Amino acid sequence: MKIAILPGDGIGPEIIAEAVKVLNALRLPLEMATAPVGGAAYAAHGHPLPEATLALARDADAVLFGAVGDWKYDTLPRHLRPEQAILGLRKALGLFANLRPAICYAQLTHASSLKPELVAGLDILIVRELTGDIYFGQPRGRRSAPDGPFAGTDEAYDTMRYSRPEIERIAHVAFQAARKRRRKVTSVDKANVLETFQFWKEVVTEVHRDYPDVELEHMYVDNAAMQLVKAPKKFDVIVTGNMFGDILSDEAAMLTGSIGMLPSASLNERGQGLYEPSHGSAPDIAGQGIANPLATILSVAMMLRYSLQMPEAADRIEAAVQRVLADGLRTPDIHSEGTRRVGTAEMGDAVVHA
Ligand code: NAI
Ligand code: MG
Numbered sequence: 001m002k003i004a005i006l007p008g009d010g011i012g013p014e015i016i017a018e019a020v021k022v023l024n025a026l027r028l029p030l031e032m033a034t035a036p037v038g039g040a041a042y043a044a045h046g047h048p049l050p051e052a053t054l055a056l057a058r059d060a061d062a063v064l065f066g067a068v069g070d071w072k073y074d075t076l077p078r079h080l081r082p083e084q085a086i087l088g089l090r091k092a093l094g095l096f097a098n099l100r101p102a103i104c105y106a107q108l109t110h111a112s113s114l115k116p117e118l119v120a121g122l123d124i125l126i127v128r129e130l131t132g133d134i135y136f137g138q139p140r141g142r143r144s145a146p147d148g149p150f151a152g153t154d155e156a157y158d159t160m161r162y163s164r165p166e167i168e169r170i171a172h173v174a175f176q177a178a179r180k181r182r183r184k185v186t187s188v189d190k191a192n193v194l195e196t197f198q199f200w201k202e203v204v205t206e207v208h209r210d211y212p213d214v215e216l217e218h219m220y221v222d223n224a225a226m227q228l229v230k231a232p233k234k235f236d237v238i239v240t241g242n243m244f245g246d247i248l249s250d251e252a253a254m255l256t257g258s259i260g261m262l263p264s265a266s267l268n269e270r271g272q273g274l275y276e277p278s279h280g281s282a283p284d285i286a287g288q289g290i291a292n293p294l295a296t297i298l299s300v301a302m303m304l305r306y307s308l309q310m311p312e313a314a315d316r317i318e319a320a321v322q323r324v325l326a327d328g329l330r331t332p333d334i335h336s337e338g339t340r341r342v343g344t345a346e347m348g349d350a351v352v353h354a
Pocket of ligand 2: 246247
């Protein structure tokens with residue numbers, strides 16, 4: 001199996017170094033190759049996603065991605081900004097399924113914005129559709145309003161749309177992920193108001209016939225937003241469209257208290273995937289050796305589970321992370337009284353040891 005390693009900017013290279021340490025310690029039959037991406041690639045090659053980097057990613061079974069972006073590139077034209085690299089990779093690889101777990105580790109319940117009893121043991125997975133919905137639907141634009149009470153005034157409009165195959169493939173990802181978990185899928189829609197999501201609900205219900213062993217429930221997005229803060233542990237897998245998923249996954253992330261702990265995966269139809277921490281390049285703490293590498297290390301576990309079919313190795317990484325937390329090791333972002341403050345490399349070493 002081939003892995004493309006793209007460290008990127010800011011804390012990217014620091015956290016990727018720890019993830020690679022963990023991967024090497026497992027002694028798996030993997031070929032790894034590293035390439036520049038984002039601002040680092042712009043600085044070296046004049047483009048945030050050079051052709052050679054894209055070719056390496058295309059040819060790999062999985063991509064391990066750090067983060068891109070830095071203030072010093074903020075004045076570049078949009079197509080040369082570091083963030084274009086992640087958009088370009090999503091498009092080139094056809095990554096349509098974004099998997100974002102929200103896990104609240106027993107030792108970190110104090111960091112949540114909710115009462116500890118609501119989040120202790122929380123383990124939910126949000127499956128967000130990534131290539132459709134109102135974010136990409138055409139037509140869109142500005143015009144003079146053609147009708148209605150404000151006819152003749154300026155207006156802006158976007159188009160919400162989903163095709164049957166787009167809904168089917170994301171539903172399959174959700175049901176299959178649920179089979180590896182607690183076998184429950186909540187499909188989040190707004191079928192009471194939107195035709196797009198009435199259709200979504202119908203198609204998800206049809207796909208569910210292939211998965212009689214998985215429970216399916218439908219929930220309106222406004223209720224889902226409430227339930228996430230009222231009783232989040234009732235969810236297992238949540239599947240939803242691009243926009244609702246964008247919002248709900250950030251809401252769910254905050255239940256766990258720390259962005260430095262949350263991995264993510266983006267998959268295509270061939271099972272190829274891009275794995276990255278949910279956070280960005282954190283330029284405010286880059287180069288200080290204090291970034292939390294656990295989100296990236298846990299992204300490696302997702303990579304082993306979803307793209308490389310090595311679930312035992314994934315389990316070992318997740319167990320090791322639990323272990324170092326139980327031993328009281330904390331990077332500054334999750335530090336609290338009575339625990340031991342460590343840096344990025346010390347945390348990575350501890351996971352390898354565990
Ligand atoms: P950010 O996630 O980089 O940082 C937000 C806050 O969380 C900062 O205070 C940071 O220090 C902290 N933080 C993030 N990761 C951490 C870690 N592993 N350990 C400890 N603390 C951590 O988001 P922000 O500041 O909005 O964006 C910074 C840059 O990252 C921007 O250029 C942005 O475009 C880019 N970005 C890139 C993403 C990607 O590569 N996929 C995703 C999100 C943002
Ligand atoms: Mg977001």
